Amino acid sequence: MMDCERNRFQKFINFRLSHRFMPIGIAVVLLSITAMFVRAFALDGDTLWLKHILQKTMLVGLLIMSLSKDKEEDEMTISLRAQSYAIAFVIGVIYALVMPYVEFGVSNVVNSEGQAFKDLGDFQVLLFMLMIQLLFYHNLKRYR
Amino acid sequence: MENTIKVERAILSLTQDDLAKKIGVSRQTINSIEANRYVPSTVLALKLSEVFSKPVNDFFKLSQDD
Incomplete structure (x- = not known):
């Protein structure tokens, strides 16, 4: 029981994404930054919701980059x-x-x-x- | 920790890349171990021991700082 929990915990700690996720993470971050510029300079009206979504996608992209293996x-x-x-x-x-x-x-x-x-x-x-x-x-x- | 991995590698005519492939690490890791910038785990030390066919103590020595 204890061993099973320890193994599960160890698996959780050692979790990493495959190195193929690195370009995906970079793409998500770059797209988010580009969309942030477009929102700031090209879009009119209340787009605060879009800003919040883009902030979240940028964080997700950086997290994917951070978790990707070499x-x-x-x-x-x-x-x-x-x-x-x-x-x-x-x-x-x-x-x-x-x-x-x-x-x-x-x-x-x-x-x-x-x-x-x-x-x-x-x-x-x-x-x-x-x-x-x-x-x-x-x-x-x-x-x- | 000091080591003579470079010497052991030369005895077997292995490049850093060859040794790295044999024990499943990157060439940079072998380079860092040889330069005493990284102390490998017991598992890696035992893999090196297997490649060199020598006990770990023969090529890893404690330095005065350890």
């Missing part, structure tokens, strides 16, 4: 990926804690009235963490 996946790339997730988590938490104060400070220095203090949205934090993870993973691989 062509040559071995224990070293698994270890580098784990390191990159740890770094992204720590930097993401620091970013979420510090960035609202930076935005508040900068906006009050630039404008005399400035913006009211507000926390970061989930999209901004998740986007930052996923980008940091991918960036660190590819850099760690480059300098291995």
